[in-house]
Amino acid sequence: MPTALVTGAAGFIGSFVCRTLLEDGFRVIGLDCLSDYYDVALKERREDTLLAYDGYRAVHDKVETPGLLMSLFEDEKPDVVIHLAAQAGVRYSIENPRSYLESNLIGTFELLEAARAFPPKHMLLASTSSAYGANTEMPYRETDKADHQMSFYAATKKSTENMAHSYAHLFDLPITMFRFFTVYGPWGRPDMALFKFTKAILEDRPIDVYNFGDMKRDFTYVEDLVHAIRLLIDAVPVRPEDGVVEEGDSLSPVAPFRVVNIGNSDAVQLVEFIEAIEAATGKKATRNLMPMQAGDVPATWANADLLQKLTGYAPKTAVKDGVAKFVGWYRQYYDK
Structure with missing residues (x-):
């Protein structure tokens, strides 16, 4: 039975990842500090679904706690590490940048140091489409420059990519970074647009629509994303012996390191997204x-050709279907 360490295990994406791994025969060590950035009860409910599995162990602490990850790596010797723990949110990074420094940068440093001492077979670390920053050429490709991040959140996530590459190069640690594109679905975060819009519409309150509605996002359904992550576990990057990398591949010429987009490959207008919520709730939004x-940025759009080449898989859930599943979960969870 292989062992996986998942950080951010009680989070939106993390809880889905843990459940998928448990059902696939992994033993899972789930690390989460259950921070109060948003409703802790929601995180606890997610964790409860994981504790129902015999192979799950919950650890409550912060990734940046000195020595914590070193101890977990030494005790558990994880075969696979999936690092999802982070302070999330573009707007909150303007109000409280220190939390991003501590969780995203120092937390990732602690993880990399632990992996250096006790190397896993593969480490997969979450990044973000926000790393592309001011890049206006779309769809985004992993080989595009990503030098001009527009928020401190994005800057910390791009920095973790650079940190991870250096460790992959120096210590031959196989690392895959994945850049997520607007993930949504059941058990989603209350600070995300889908959750806020659904709640407001059902309560007959107006919704705030930024950039006057002229926004495009590559909405990625959470189960599609997690399936892609599961497949990428087996796509372990290998340092190219001659430094030659195939065209279109983001594999580093000097390290077992690769960046992979996980997106739906479809730029959807925010207005269309809102219309899907209206259809699912049966109510019109003000x-x-x-x-x-x-x-913020006006648009994100993933080229996911590399994901498909590595795994044979491409996310495919239509926005109207994914939104309907979220609204169904929301009504049941909150008895609406």
């Missing part, structure tokens, strides 16, 4: 049109 918020 829209409060507002200018763009600081640190």
